[in-house]
Amino acid sequence: MPDVLDASPYDALLLLSFGGPEGPDDVVPFLENVTRGRGIPKERLKEVGQHYFQFGGVSPINDQNRALLHALREDFAGHGLDLPVYWGNRNWAPYLTDTLREMVRDGRRRVLVLATSAYASYSGCRQYRENLADALATLEAEGLELPRIDKLRHYFNHPGFVEPMIDGVVRSLADLPEDVRDGAHIAFCTHSIPNTAADTSGPVESHGDGGAYVAQHLDVARLIADAVRERTGVERPWQLVYQSRSGAPHIPWLEPDICDHLEERHAAGVPAVVMAPIGFVSDHMEVLYDLDTEATARARELGLPVRRSATVGDDPRFVAAVRELIVERAATERGQDVTPCALGALGASHDVCPVGCCPARAPRPAAAGVDSPYA
Ligand SMILES: CC1=C(CCC(=O)O)c2cc3nc(cc4[nH]c(cc5[nH]c(cc1n2)c(C)c5CCC(=O)O)c(CCC(=O)O)c4C)C(CCC(=O)O)=C3C
Numbered sequence: 001m002p003d004v005l006d007a008s009p010y011d012a013l014l015l016l017s018f019g020g021p022e023g024p025d026d027v028v029p030f031l032e033n034v035t036r037g038r039g040i041p042k043e044r045l046k047e048v049g050q051h052y053f054q055f056g057g058v059s060p061i062n063d064q065n066r067a068l069l070h071a072l073r074e075d076f077a078g079h080g081l082d083l084p085v086y087w088g089n090r091n092w093a094p095y096l097t098d099t100l101r102e103m104v105r106d107g108r109r110r111v112l113v114l115a116t117s118a119y120a121s122y123s124g125c126r127q128y129r130e131n132l133a134d135a136l137a138t139l140e141a142e143g144l145e146l147p148r149i150d151k152l153r154h155y156f157n158h159p160g161f162v163e164p165m166i167d168g169v170v171r172s173l174a175d176l177p178e179d180v181r182d183g184a185h186i187a188f189c190t191h192s193i194p195n196t197a198a199d200t201s202g203p204v205e206s207h208g209d210g211g212a213y214v215a216q217h218l219d220v221a222r223l224i225a226d227a228v229r230e231r232t233g234v235e236r237p238w239q240l241v242y243q244s245r246s247g248a249p250h251i252p253w254l255e256p257d258i259c260d261h262l263e264e265r266h267a268a269g270v271p272a273v274v275m276a277p278i279g280f281v282s283d284h285m286e287v288l289y290d291l292d293t294e295a296t297a298r299a300r301e302l303g304l305p306v307r308r309s310a311t312v313g314d315d316p317r318f319v320a321a322v323r324e325l326i327v328e329r330a331a332t333e334r335g336q337d338v339t340p341c342a343l344g345a346l347g348a349s350h351d352v353c354p355v356g357c358c359p360a361r362a363p364r365p366a367a368a369g370v371d372s373p374y375a
């Protein structure tokens with residue numbers, strides 16, 4: 001028998017994700033769910049719909065979450081962590097509200113949330129918290145007793161998130177033709193967001209150009225680049241670049257875009273590039289289309305060899321990291337003195353989002369933070 005791990009006071013984990021379409025008929029309603037009230041131009045939506053149709057209308061994200069769910073359950077069982085795991089999405093079935101209702105009916109009273117988003121920002125954090133508040137409001141209106149909901153801290157700098165990505169970059173470099181391998185640059189890729197959203201990402205005191213969003217990505221990029229240099233014995237230039245921009249062209253979003261970056265590197269004589277999608281937890285559509293399809297096609301036109309390195313997905317080290325994060329947070333909630341596990345210069349992120357953290361354009365209730373209207 002393994003030692004028993006203590007998850008109390010928590011009685012359930014909720015894997016909370018984005019959700020994605022599972023067939024052609026799902027694509028338009030999914031996009032409507034995602035973009036409701038967000039002012040994304042129609043042209044952009046048509047284009048993004050095509051990305052999904054090109055893959056049979058199926059996003060891989062749901063199967064990736066099913067695999068993660070399975071791996072978490074196996075890992076918990078194997079380590080004596082007695083904590084049931086549920087799964088709900090913000091934008092597609094199984095919907096968060098339905099999952100949370102099921103959890104309440106199962107008698108769950110203290111829910112810990114694992115979001116499939118590792119960094120600070122409105123899109124990666126508060127929007128998830130707003131959707132949790134919406135779900136709680138619905139259950140409240142149904143007369144159900146509301147559980148207390150906490151959210152695990154941002155895990156971008158947890159070794160179980162960073163180490164699989166180091167391996168991934170090393171593997172991608174090894175996969176490049178030998179004559180371009182040592183000269184290859186690394187492009188660390190993440191989702192572009194509006195500059196204003198980046199500047200206000202994270203706690204108020206960390207605001208500055210690019211805010212916590214950019215600072216956290218730079219910290220991870222530096223960790224990976226340093227480890228890759230140590231492992232391969234070659235110093236390679238790297239840069240943080242962006243992808244998947246939407247929104248009106250006159251509103252500034254984080255740049256450079258990966259495709260422009262590849263052109264610029266090629267023009268500068270760089271012989272190859274590894275694209276490392278550090279902003280994402282699994283190989284979902286933003287990776288499959290924006291990097292593997294669009295950016296890779298651009299590179300081919302240029303004659304620039306590129307490789308795209310792996311996301312963590314259900315890597316056993318990431319799964320173990322989730323378990324460690326749970327045990328750590330549960331101990332903190334029980335009043336124990338805990339040293340949170342984190343790599344890099346920034347240290348562990350806060351457990352509970354402070355007031356004003358990654359604000360929305362229009363204030364809305366958000367659960368699992370200091371400013372939550374719920375207990
Ligand atoms: C920071 C960030 C992450 C990473 C953190 C996290 O993972 O949460 C992320 C993930 C994802 N984004 C996804 C899909 C989409 N995101 C969109 C739109 C937007 N994303 C934004 C930001 C982010 N997005 C923003 C600022 C917008 C503009 C509209 C708005 O301000 O809300 C749109 C609308 C069309 C478009 O314009 O692209 C779609 C379809 C999928 C699912 C992929 C699949 O199906 O496999 C995933 C995992």
Ligand SMILES: [Fe+2]
Pocket residue numbers: 191
């Ligand atoms: Fe997105």
